Amino acid sequence: MTDTIFAVSSGQPPAAIAVIRVSGPAAFAAAERLGGRLPEARRASLRTLKDASGAVLDSALLLCFPGPATATGEDLVELHCHGGRAVVAAVERALAERPGVRRAEPGEFTRRALLNGRIDLAEAEGLADLLEAQTERQRRAAIGAVEGRVSQAVRGWMDRLAMLSAMVEAMLDFAEEDDVPLDPAAVSRIKSDMHELAIVMLEVVERPPVDRLHDGIRVVLAGPPNSGKSTLLNLLVEREAAIVSPIAGTTRDRIEASVLRGGVAYVLTDTAGLAEDTDDVIEAIGVTRAQEAILQADILLWMADTPPPRGDAIWLHSRADLPGRGGLPEGRRLAVRRDEVASVASVWDAIADTATALLPREDAIGFKRHQQEQCRRAANALIAAPTDDILLMAEELRVARQALAEVLGVSATETMLDALFGRFCLGK
Numbered sequence: 001m002t003d004t005i006f007a008v009s010s011g012q013p014p015a016a017i018a019v020i021r022v023s024g025p026a027a028f029a030a031a032e033r034l035g036g037r038l039p040e041a042r043r044a045s046l047r048t049l050k051d052a053s054g055a056v057l058d059s060a061l062l063l064c065f066p067g068p069a070t071a072t073g074e075d076l077v078e079l080h081c082h083g084g085r086a087v088v089a090a091v092e093r094a095l096a097e098r099p100g101v102r103r104a105e106p107g108e109f110t111r112r113a114l115l116n117g118r119i120d121l122a123e124a125e126g127l128a129d130l131l132e133a134q135t136e137r138q139r140r141a142a143i144g145a146v147e148g149r150v151s152q153a154v155r156g157w158m159d160r161l162a163m164l165s166a167m168v169e170a171m172l173d174f175a176e177e178d179d180v181p182l183d184p185a186a187v188s189r190i191k192s193d194m195h196e197l198a199i200v201m202l203e204v205v206e207r208p209p210v211d212r213l214h215d216g217i218r219v220v221l222a223g224p225p226n227s228g229k230s231t232l233l234n235l236l237v238e239r240e241a242a243i244v245s246p247i248a249g250t251t252r253d254r255i256e257a258s259v260l261r262g263g264v265a266y267v268l269t270d271t272a273g274l275a276e277d278t279d280d281v282i283e284a285i286g287v288t289r290a291q292e293a294i295l296q297a298d299i300l301l302w303m304a305d306t307p308p309p310r311g312d313a314i315w316l317h318s319r320a321d322l323p324g325r326g327g328l329p330e331g332r333r334l335a336v337r338r339d340e341v342a343s344v345a346s347v348w349d350a351i352a353d354t355a356t357a358l359l360p361r362e363d364a365i366g367f368k369r370h371q372q373e374q375c376r377r378a379a380n381a382l383i384a385a386p387t388d389d390i391l392l393m394a395e396e397l398r399v400a401r402q403a404l405a406e407v408l409g410v411s412a413t414e415t416m417l418d419a420l421f422g423r424f425c426l427g428k
């Protein structure tokens, strides 16, 4: 039998009110034991909570939600207690004393919602993002997923794939039973539908992933030793995140600083100076790590006098106030000097400008990287299917559907059954 779980679902005490949720087969019995007669479903009622010995614990609002139409899909109880630490601890203790009732693991309510089909994986992931959202943009992107925008899009594609599969199966059956050759026009129609769907999915793959909104845009500062990387990092994040010194090779490893700006999260990384031919083992490791960071950067601030290793880098002319470094050399985007606030502000402007294209558009459905990866797998399967082999076409359709099912966290075989029996009548 499934355990009944409980947890404080509001913030941690102390607070004005603490909401304790109880979910599972023993939820109502536990609530009745604590608060006496159960109120009508979904109606709040004031109850005096007592422990097993009859001692009064608290006066609380009690709500009962009968499953399966609940957040978890199970019987669910909410206790709105006074939010003091001792009150919450006493109520939790009384709950834990009930047979089959235990404290929930982190995320266990949502996990049950997923297992009981109340939400799918994409919605559950959206929910996790929503709980972590710090900025308005993060919140908006996450709420879209929670409301099922990703799931609806993916379900729509899966429906179309199921139709195509059913048509292919029907053609196969027909050809087998009546021993007639396949109709090449019908086969090519299916193949072109598969192609069309693949293109729609590949467009989604090309979109900036929503992960960037949540993880932050990775801005990497790189260049030779002493080019002013640490100084610029500190100026950009407005604190002493990295050590600045005139000694070349001061920064030996990556230093990361997170900052929110204009509602966008950034992670700025200072890297070890790209020293040529170093004998120092540690410095050499630092250089390797810097090179990795350069490749992984969403935005590269390149601070060397030699051309950047990536065409999309923002090439800066650093320490522009030093004698002999005046003027903006060919190819540089900006001159930076630590004594000029405006030059640092214009670096931020350049970063924000580049970031716009890297962030998901507000009006588009935001997909996560791993969801895009499944869409890419699905699209590739549809494109790979040969036109002259209908058995292979059926197989690639199955692969594509399975890839999309991963986004929703549902088993592809069940989807297959739905597809064949629920949606499409073969008529024979």
Ligand SMILES: Nc1nc2c(ncn2[C@@H]2O[C@H](COP(=O)(O)OP(=O)(O)OP(=O)(O)O)[C@@H](O)[C@H]2O)c(=O)[nH]1
Residues within 6 Å of the ligand: 224, 225, 226, 227, 228, 229, 230, 231, 232, 243, 244, 245, 246, 247, 248, 249, 250, 251, 252, 271, 272, 273, 274, 318, 319, 320, 321, 322, 336, 337, 338, 339
């Ligand atoms: N005049 C002037 N000096 C600067 C400027 N920016 C940095 N410096 C100086 O240049 C030296 C190197 O600066 P850092 O910021 O440590 O340079 P870095 O590229 O991080 O150096 P490594 O850690 O060796 O890779 C320090 O002495 C700084 O004070 C600037 O805009 N103008």
